[in-house]
Every structure is written in structure tokens, then in C-alpha cells.
Amino acid sequence: MGALYNQVADQLQALINDGVYRAGDRLPGVRVLSRQFGVSISTVLQAHQTLEARGFLQARERSGYFVRLPSHDVPEPSMPDQRTRPVPVSAREMALDLCADEKKQMVPLASAVPHPDFLPVRQIQQSTIWAARRGLETLDYAFPGKACFRRQIAQRMATIGVPVAPDDVLATNGAQEAIILALRAVTHAGDIVAVESPSFPGILQALDVVGLRVIEIPAHPSEGMSLEGLQLALEQWPLKACVVVPNHSNPMGARMSDERKLQLVSMLDAAGVPLIEDDIYGDLYHTGERPRPAKAFDRSGNVIYCSSFSKTVSPGLRLGWMIPGRYMAGVRQHKYFVNLATSSLPQLAMAHFLEQGGYDRYLRQARQNYGEVIERLRSAVALSFPAGTAVSKPSGGFVLWIQMPDCISGTEVYQRARQEGINVAPGLMFSTTNKFENCLRLNAANPWTDRIETAVIRLGALAHDASNRAS
Amino acid sequence: MGALYNQVADQLQALINDGVYRAGDRLPGVRVLSRQFGVSISTVLQAHQTLEARGFLQARERSGYFVRLPSHDVPEPSMPDQRTRPVPVSAREMALDLCADEKKQMVPLASAVPHPDFLPVRQIQQSTIWAARRGLETLDYAFPGKACFRRQIAQRMATIGVPVAPDDVLATNGAQEAIILALRAVTHAGDIVAVESPSFPGILQALDVVGLRVIEIPAHPSEGMSLEGLQLALEQWPLKACVVVPNHSNPMGARMSDERKLQLVSMLDAAGVPLIEDDIYGDLYHTGERPRPAKAFDRSGNVIYCSSFSKTVSPGLRLGWMIPGRYMAGVRQHKYFVNLATSSLPQLAMAHFLEQGGYDRYLRQARQNYGEVIERLRSAVALSFPAGTAVSKPSGGFVLWIQMPDCISGTEVYQRARQEGINVAPGLMFSTTNKFENCLRLNAANPWTDRIETAVIRLGALAHDASNRAS
Incomplete structure (x- = not known):
């Protein structure tokens, strides 16, 4: 039999095994369970902790206990294994099919695009109306970005270990454009670039646009790019850049530890190879603290930080930003050449949303x-x-x-x-x-x-x- | 002495020569002049016609007579002379200096950007507020363009001789991006492309981005690209595209006649060379009728039409569009690769502005x-x-x-x-x-x-x- 809380835990576990409570379900509150099992609240709490230790429950701050599948x-x-040779990139057109399919009311399990129910529709609408009322400010030409937007981004970056000035920030049409601008600034057609494997298809498409060859470095499902694999590639090939998603990579969801981020940044800096960091999922950590980007460990300006609001606030805004470090001049020129500037209206709306604290509340x-x-x-x-x-x-x-x-x-x-x-x-x-x-x-x-x-x-x-x- | 109206004309001409009335000034109304010279209104009108015939005045519908310099x-x-060989493009960075200078409160005679006083600030603000209120419609992902925007564009295109369906239209971040997408769809790095000479620097920058070589075809200051020069280039070089601004080219302001547009379209079609048309100034004809684009003469889908609202409504919206004809598939794919879609908000605002008739009134x-x-x-x-x-x-x-x-x-x-x-x-x-x-x-x-x-x-x-x- 054992202690009372163990009996309660066993009964709860049986309910879970029987599918009464399924993974992701929130358990009833402690008062409800206390009445249900006829035990004290403190016994219920001990039972919770027991099930958490057994891997069946997960505590979420201010939300209670949730059922999880034991890991x-x-x-x-x-x-994956490491390939030994770089190959030319020919990004698959499948992405276009997926995109068309989602419009056909199919079950949307393909594209990594948030469902409207998860978007801060009303809040961003208020900020957009505020922005629309700015009149001329929405119409003038904002190269390399609206001052108020760049200031808000600089403030956010400081909170995640990247203290930069507004002038270090460049506004882009999403992170995809940022990555392409970064690649353009540091490579020429035919150069070899290292990426994680499996890779986000957008990164492969970016390499395709710039005409690069790729070497795929195996990635661990929770620790990210293999640094040993990268070291090997650095020794074997004249890499011109390395594109990494250190926080919650797509598709694996890996997160590099701070130690490995530091090591990644140092290795590439020592080798004189620019690191292009895509931090688009950085704000979407599920628990704990906001993970720092690799850019936070950059002392020489060798990291080109790229991100956007497409995975958080909305893909339709098409608003991203980058901090190109010492590659700013080249990035600026390419931005000007490819489309001159990023639309002013989304920048003003996001600046307001950020300033009012709406973004953090939404996150x-x-x-x-x-x-x-x-x-x-x-x-x-x-x-x-x-x-x-x-x-x-x-x-x-x-x-x-x-x-x-x-x-x-x-x-x-x-x-x-x-x-x-x-x-x-x-x-x-x-x-x-x-x-x-x-x-x-x-x-x-x-x-x-x-x-x-x-x-x-x-x-x-x-x-x-x-x-x-x-x- | 001659007729009384000739005397009045001579006196007015003397006032113009003395700088009392300067080029661009509006002459006083006929009643005022009639009193001033002690002559009848019909004499004043005859004097006006005389001075118009001499080239000193210009009549403007419903606005009266304006002083002009005899042409x-x-x-x-x-x-310019025709060069005999294509050269690699290395677009000048001077454009960036110009852009920075204009922000320093210099007299803005460099960039081709409208002064705020000439922009429809209040009207577009109303449409933008309308758009902001659309909520989710502003946030979802609009590839290859918002339906309402593409429908409005299709309606406008029909009125200038280009009957297309909304699905034939693709929204872009301005015309610059449209030209780059067009070039990507029909060329590979190293290919040779014909442009007008002198050329809009943005077109040279676009060629630079895609890594192309250029052959500059001399342009007549009022008739546009020399078709003889183009024919010569077609015979001598394996051209992969030809970029032309047939209506009010930048920097010369030339406008090709309909006959020459038809000839241009036919020549290139026969040679199997895609025509990339930049019609960004087409809506800004000073007098008479809206000139037709070259696309109006396209029977085979060989013309890729590009335009934007950057020279009319606002450069800050970063909103353009293209009609890629038979090159749609390639253009779509490249658009998806470079930045996935164009921001939804400016598309909704412009769709409303167009639908309400505000754009035409403003023009x-x-x-x-x-x-x-x-x-x-x-x-x-x-x-x-x-x-x-x-x-x-x-x-x-x-x-x-x-x-x-x-x-x-x-x-x-x-x-x-x-x-x-x-x-x-x-x-x-x-x-x-x-x-x-x-x-x-x-x-x-x-x-x-x-x-x-x-x-x-x-x-x-x-x-x-x-x-x-x-x-």
C-alpha cells in the first residue's frame, strides 16, 4: 500500500493509463482532487510531485499540472551521418505545393505557420490602427529601417544579452530575406556554406537563390549542430559561412546549450567564417528562461543575427530584422539593391506593440x-x-x-x-x-x-x- | 503696330522676357488682363493664342495659361553611341550616398522620390485605418498577393489595354523587386541583358544582384530605346532579356509611341527574348491620355510587366506588382524563395484606396x-x-x-x-x-x-x- 499520497498517485496514474486523462490534459485543481479522493490538499500535492517524478505529469507555472507521456x-x-562532399543546392519546389494545399482547407500539419487562434489579432489591430494614424510616417521611405522600430528591437536585444544600438539594426521582409542578405554579404556564387542537417527548407532555398553549395552537418535532436562535424568540415572545405538555428531549430526543435553556443561562435571566429544565426523561434521557449542567442557570445562582430515576427505575431506582416555586426556595410548595400527598404507600416505597428508591452503579454x-x-x-x-x-x-x-x-x-x-x-x-x-x-x-x-x-x-x-x- | 491682340501679346512677351512672369507662372485671368490693358476679353484670348503659338504660353485645362520657355x-x-560589347555590371554605390544625403536636409534634387506635399497623405491614411481594422486579414500570409489587391490591379490593367485575371497578378515589394524576380525567372548568372542607355540605376543594380552582363542600347531623349540598336544587339549577342521603361523613362523621360512599342514587343517575341517592362511612371503623364504599356501589345505572354506605387502614392508602402505572362511559374517560385510574400497591410490599404477612387482623384x-x-x-x-x-x-x-x-x-x-x-x-x-x-x-x-x-x-x-x- 505505502503512503497515502502514493495510493493517490497510483490511482491517478491508472486514470492516465486508461485514457481518462490524456497527454496534454490539465488535471483538475487540488481542491477538486482533495474532495474526490477524500484526502488533504497536501496529500494531493505530494501525489502530484510523485507523478511528476515518474514522468506522468508536468507542472506549469500558475496553470497547474498537465498530463505528459513519460519521456x-x-x-x-x-x-544523420555526415556527408563527405558539398553539393549544389536545388531547393525543392514542394514548399509551394504545401503552401497551395493549406489554402484548400486541408488539415494544416505541414507549413510552420501559426493558426489564427494563436495570433494576437485584436492587440496587433490596435497597434496597426495607431500606426495608420501616423500619416506621413507610414509613407516615407525607411531605409534601413524606421527609427522607432530599430530602437524597440535594440531594447529587446539588450534583454537577451545582445546590447546593440538602433543603428546596428536593419529591418527586413522577414527572416528569410535577412538570411539571403547575410549570404549575399559574405559569399559569392559557388561558395560552400555549412548548414544543420536536417535543415529548415527556407535556408536551403536561400542558398539556392544565392547559387551556393552546401555541406550538411549532422544535428543532434536536442543539442543541435554537431560541433565535431563542423570542425571536420572547417578542416576539409573552404567554408564561407555557416547558417545555424541555435534555439529550437526547425525541424528538430534542438536547443544548443550556452556552452556549445560559445564554442560554435569561437570556432567560427577563429576560422574566419561568418556565423549566420536564425533566431526566429528564440522567443517561443516552452518553459524556463529565454535562451540566449549565439550572438550574445559574439565579441568580434562575426555573427549575423537574423529574426522576425513571422512565427510569433504574424507571417502576414512580413517583418524581420537583422544585426549584421561587422558585415553591416555589405548587408545595407544588398538590401538597398534588392528592394530599397521594408514597408513602413508594419514597422510602426510592431514598434507600438512592443513599446506597449503587448508582445510580451502575448508571448x-x-x-x-x-x-x-x-x-x-x-x-x-x-x-x-x-x-x-x-x-x-x-x-x-x-x-x-x-x-x-x-x-x-x-x-x-x-x-x-x-x-x-x-x-x-x-x-x-x-x-x-x-x-x-x-x-x-x-x-x-x-x-x-x-x-x-x-x-x-x-x-x-x-x-x-x-x-x-x-x- | 498690327492688330490690337498682337500689341497685347508683345507687351505680355516683354513682361515674360523681363522676368516679371517667369516660366511656370500662371498668367492673371482674362478679366484681370482685360482691365489691365483696357481691351476686350476676346482680344486677351487672341493674345493668349498668339503667345501660345510663339511658344511662350501653355494652356492647361481648367487652369488657365502658364508661362513656358519656347522649346x-x-x-x-x-x-549616346552604341557600345560594341557587353560588360559585367557593377552598380555604383553612389545611390546609397544620395539616399543618406537627402536625410541631412539637403536640397533634394537627387533621388526620384516625391516630396511629402505631393503625396495623398490624408486619403491613404483613411484607407490604411480601414485596412488596419480588417484584423486577421492583415496578419495572414498573402502569397502571391491579397485577392482584393490583385482584383483592383486587374481592373486597372484592363483600362490601359491589358485585360488580365487577378490570378495573373503577383504582389511585390516595389518594382525593384519585381524586376529582379523577372530577371531571375528568365536568366542565369553571366547572361547578357539589354537595357536603355542612359539607364535607371535601379535596373543596373538589379542586373548586379542577379550577376548579369549588360549591353546598353542608346535611347532617344523623347522616343526611347533605339530599335535599330536593339536589332543590332539581337543579331550580335545571345540576349536573355531586355529591360525597358517605355513610358517616361528615367532619367530621360522618353515615351515610346504605340507603333514603336508594338515593334519592340514583336521584335523581342520573334527573337524569343523576354521583355521586362517597367511602367512605374506610366500613370504620371502630364497631359493627354494615359499611354499604353508595351504589355498592351503582347499577344504571346512574352512581356513581364512590372510597376509599383512608389512614385505615386508612397515609397514607404513598398508595394508593387507584376504580370509575368508565361513566366509566372518561375517568378512565383523566386518570390517564395526570396521573401515568401508581400506584407498584407499595404495591399489591403491600396486595394481600398483604389476601390474608392482615391487614387484616380489624387493622380x-x-x-x-x-x-x-x-x-x-x-x-x-x-x-x-x-x-x-x-x-x-x-x-x-x-x-x-x-x-x-x-x-x-x-x-x-x-x-x-x-x-x-x-x-x-x-x-x-x-x-x-x-x-x-x-x-x-x-x-x-x-x-x-x-x-x-x-x-x-x-x-x-x-x-x-x-x-x-x-x-
Whole structure:
């Protein structure tokens, strides 16, 4: 029998195992449970802690206890092998199909775009109306960015360990443009650039636009780019840049530790290779503290920091920024050449939203939403997919990486799901070298509904089918 | 003595020659003049017609008579010679200096950016507030453009002889981006592209971004690109595209006739070379009818039409559009790769402004403003600059091209003027081959003030100085 709180814990665990409470569900409050089990509140609290230690519950600040799947139930994906040669980039057009598909009312598990329910629609509307009333300020030409926007960005950057002046900031049409400007500033067509593997397809597309060759460095599912792999590549190839997403990478959700960020920055600085950092998911950590960007460890101006509000406030604003460090002159010139400046209106609206504190208030809710949906999605995948499936365990952001057994074709699952109105991203998109054929990426930025859950279960069934056909 | 109206005409001409009425001034109304000269109103009207025939007056619909400089007083600039070989493009960074200078409260005669007084600030503000209230519509991701914006553009295009569907339209961050997307869709690095000479620097920068070589085709100051020159280039070189500004080109202000547009479109179609048309000044014709774009003569989808609202409504919106014809697939893919989509907010605001008729009402005033300032600027240049100076005679837009005698260095005038707080664009910027050293481009999109007039007179004095030092 054991202590009273252990009995309560066992009963709660049985309810979880029976599916009464499912992963992602919030447990009833302590007073309710105290009445339900006829025990004291302190016993309930001890039972909670016990289940947390067993891996069945997760405490969330000011929100109570949530059911989680014990982490040992789903292994993390394995690291890919390192390729020995750089290859030319020919980014896949599949992204365009995905984009078109999502407009057709398919279940939106493919693109990493937040569902409208998760966007701060009313708040940003107020800031946009404020901006619209600025009259001439919305119409004049803002190269290399609106002063008020750059000032707000500089203030935010200081809070995450990157003290910069407004003049060090350049406004862009999203992070994608920022990465392209960075690549243009430090490379020429045909140069070799290192990226993580699996890679965010946008980064591969950026390399394609600039005409670069890529060397893919294996990434650990929770620790990010292999620094040993990078060291090897630095020794073997005349790298001209390295593009990394150190915080909650896409698609794996890995987060490099501060120690590894420092090491990454130092290695590249010593080698004279610019580091292009994409921090677009940095603000979307699920718990704890805002992780610092690699730029916070940059002492020489060798890190080109890129980010945007497309994954937080809205993809439709098309508003990003970059801190190009010592590459500012080249970046400025390229920005001017490609489209002169970034639209003034979104910059004014975001400056107001930031200044009023609306962004921080919104982030608190968004982080919790994404953490919850990721947890539910992980559980649903673990329950539905064939044995041997591994799932990433992101500590931030809203994408999930699924590694199925080698015999299962992610492309086949993608194609069959598409016919059934379910949109997912096939693993092939995340490499230029036909790796990750057995993988899928799921977008977790949707409110958890029966429709979503049913779609994930169906994906699992399609994976089982593919597995049966293969064997 | 002659007829009474001739005497009145002679007296008015004397007043003009004495500088009592200066070029661009509006003559007093017919009733005032009738009292002043003690003649009948019909005599005044006859005197007006006489002076108009002599080239001293210009009638403007519903506005009365305005003083103009007889056109034979200032010759048009000559056509440049044709170069025999394509050259790599290395666009000058001077544009960035010009841009920075204008922020320093210099007299803004360099950049082709409208003065705020000429922008529809209040009207567009109303449309922007309307757009801001759309909430979610401003936040979602609009690839390849907002439906309402594309519909409005399709409606406008139909009125200028280009009947297209909304789906044929793609929204861009200004015309500069549109031109780059067009070049990316139809060329590869190292290819040869034909442009007008002198060229808009933005087009040379676009060629630089894509890594192209250029062949400069001489342009006639009022008739545009030499079709004979283009034919020669087509026979000699494997051209992959031809970029033309058929309506009110920058810097010369030339407008190709419909016959020549048809010939241009047919020549390039027959040669299998895509025509990239920049129609950014098309709506800013000073008198008469809206000139048709070359795209209106396109039967095969070989013309990629590019335009924007940066020269009309506001450069700060960063909103343009393109109609890529049969090159849509490539253009779409590149747009997605470089920055995914164009900001939704400016598209919604412009769609509303267009739908409400605000844009057309605004254009009527803008066209008259620019026509008047161009006229005043031409007169001031004719009066101030050394003998032998030629000046363009644009029928639309708001830039003026000044060709000084060969011995005068436009770069020297530019540098000395800059020290005195006057910003102009030196001729060197408009070519990649060090042509046009004796030229300057002036921006006429400023309300005509003493400060502007004094600056132009000062430029003339600096040109005289340069001429004296050279001889």
C-alpha cells in the first residue's frame, strides 16, 4: 500500500493509463482532487510531485499540472551521418505545393505557420490602427529601417544579452530575406556554406537563390549542430559561412546549450567564417528562461543575427530584422539593391506593440499554447505510429520531427495523406541529398481539436500501411 | 503696330522676357488682363493664342495659361553611341550616398522620390485605418498577393489595354523587386541583358544582384530605346532579356509611341527574348491620355510587366506588382524563395484606396503638379546653365536630364553642390561604362520654392565654373 499520497498517485496514474486523462490534459485543481479522493490538499500535492517524478505529469507555472507521456516511451530521432562532399543546392519546389494545399482547407500539419487562434489579432489591430494614424510616417521611405522600430528591437536585444544600438539594426521582409542578405554579404556564387542537417527548407532555398553549395552537418535532436562535424568540415572545405538555428531549430526543435553556443561562435571566429544565426523561434521557449542567442557570445562582430515576427505575431506582416555586426556595410548595400527598404507600416505597428508591452503579454500565452500542443502531438504520434518511430522533444517552437522505421517512406505517407486532405511535410524537403526519406515534420501551431487528433491517428495508420507494404 | 491682340501679346512677351512672369507662372485671368490693358476679353484670348503659338504660353485645362520657355531655346540631349560589347555590371554605390544625403536636409534634387506635399497623405491614411481594422486579414500570409489587391490591379490593367485575371497578378515589394524576380525567372548568372542607355540605376543594380552582363542600347531623349540598336544587339549577342521603361523613362523621360512599342514587343517575341517592362511612371503623364504599356501589345505572354506605387502614392508602402505572362511559374517560385510574400497591410490599404477612387482623384492633381514643376525646372536650367546645355523634355514623370557641354564634369558639379548642401544625381550613375560624365539628373518632385530655384541657379553657376576651369 505505502503512503497515502502514493495510493493517490497510483490511482491517478491508472486514470492516465486508461485514457481518462490524456497527454496534454490539465488535471483538475487540488481542491477538486482533495474532495474526490477524500484526502488533504497536501496529500494531493505530494501525489502530484510523485507523478511528476515518474514522468506522468508536468507542472506549469500558475496553470497547474498537465498530463505528459513519460519521456522514455518515445525515443529521440537519431543523428544523420555526415556527408563527405558539398553539393549544389536545388531547393525543392514542394514548399509551394504545401503552401497551395493549406489554402484548400486541408488539415494544416505541414507549413510552420501559426493558426489564427494563436495570433494576437485584436492587440496587433490596435497597434496597426495607431500606426495608420501616423500619416506621413507610414509613407516615407525607411531605409534601413524606421527609427522607432530599430530602437524597440535594440531594447529587446539588450534583454537577451545582445546590447546593440538602433543603428546596428536593419529591418527586413522577414527572416528569410535577412538570411539571403547575410549570404549575399559574405559569399559569392559557388561558395560552400555549412548548414544543420536536417535543415529548415527556407535556408536551403536561400542558398539556392544565392547559387551556393552546401555541406550538411549532422544535428543532434536536442543539442543541435554537431560541433565535431563542423570542425571536420572547417578542416576539409573552404567554408564561407555557416547558417545555424541555435534555439529550437526547425525541424528538430534542438536547443544548443550556452556552452556549445560559445564554442560554435569561437570556432567560427577563429576560422574566419561568418556565423549566420536564425533566431526566429528564440522567443517561443516552452518553459524556463529565454535562451540566449549565439550572438550574445559574439565579441568580434562575426555573427549575423537574423529574426522576425513571422512565427510569433504574424507571417502576414512580413517583418524581420537583422544585426549584421561587422558585415553591416555589405548587408545595407544588398538590401538597398534588392528592394530599397521594408514597408513602413508594419514597422510602426510592431514598434507600438512592443513599446506597449503587448508582445510580451502575448508571448506568455503563446509559449504555453505551443508547449501544450507539442505535448499532445507527441503523445498522439507515440500512440498511433508503428513501433520503432522516434519523435523529437522540442523545448520551444511548434514543429515536431518524426523519424519512422527506415523501411517506411515519408513521401508515400505524405502523398497518401494529401489525397485524404491531410497536409504534412515529408522529410525529403529538409535536405538536398535525399536524406530523411523516412521522416515527417508536423506543425503543432493549431488548437488541439478532434480534427487534428483524428488526422494524426490517420497518419499513424498510413505509416503502418506503408510499413506492411514494405515488409 | 498690327492688330490690337498682337500689341497685347508683345507687351505680355516683354513682361515674360523681363522676368516679371517667369516660366511656370500662371498668367492673371482674362478679366484681370482685360482691365489691365483696357481691351476686350476676346482680344486677351487672341493674345493668349498668339503667345501660345510663339511658344511662350501653355494652356492647361481648367487652369488657365502658364508661362513656358519656347522649346527651341533648349535642345534635347543627344543620343549616346552604341557600345560594341557587353560588360559585367557593377552598380555604383553612389545611390546609397544620395539616399543618406537627402536625410541631412539637403536640397533634394537627387533621388526620384516625391516630396511629402505631393503625396495623398490624408486619403491613404483613411484607407490604411480601414485596412488596419480588417484584423486577421492583415496578419495572414498573402502569397502571391491579397485577392482584393490583385482584383483592383486587374481592373486597372484592363483600362490601359491589358485585360488580365487577378490570378495573373503577383504582389511585390516595389518594382525593384519585381524586376529582379523577372530577371531571375528568365536568366542565369553571366547572361547578357539589354537595357536603355542612359539607364535607371535601379535596373543596373538589379542586373548586379542577379550577376548579369549588360549591353546598353542608346535611347532617344523623347522616343526611347533605339530599335535599330536593339536589332543590332539581337543579331550580335545571345540576349536573355531586355529591360525597358517605355513610358517616361528615367532619367530621360522618353515615351515610346504605340507603333514603336508594338515593334519592340514583336521584335523581342520573334527573337524569343523576354521583355521586362517597367511602367512605374506610366500613370504620371502630364497631359493627354494615359499611354499604353508595351504589355498592351503582347499577344504571346512574352512581356513581364512590372510597376509599383512608389512614385505615386508612397515609397514607404513598398508595394508593387507584376504580370509575368508565361513566366509566372518561375517568378512565383523566386518570390517564395526570396521573401515568401508581400506584407498584407499595404495591399489591403491600396486595394481600398483604389476601390474608392482615391487614387484616380489624387493622380489628376499629381500629374498637374509634376508637369508644372518640370516646366519651371527646365526654364531655370535654361536660364542658369552654360550655353550648349541640352535638357530633356519629359511628357510624364518627374525627372529631368541635363546634358552639359562635353568639357563639364557632372561629377565635379555634383561634388561641389553636395558641399553646399545641394543634392543632385551625377550622370555617371546612369551607365556601367562611364558614359554621361557631362550629365546631371534633377528630381522635380518638389513644390517650387525659392530654395529650389536658388539651388538650380547655383548648380548653373557651378557648371559655369567647371566650364571655365576646363577651358
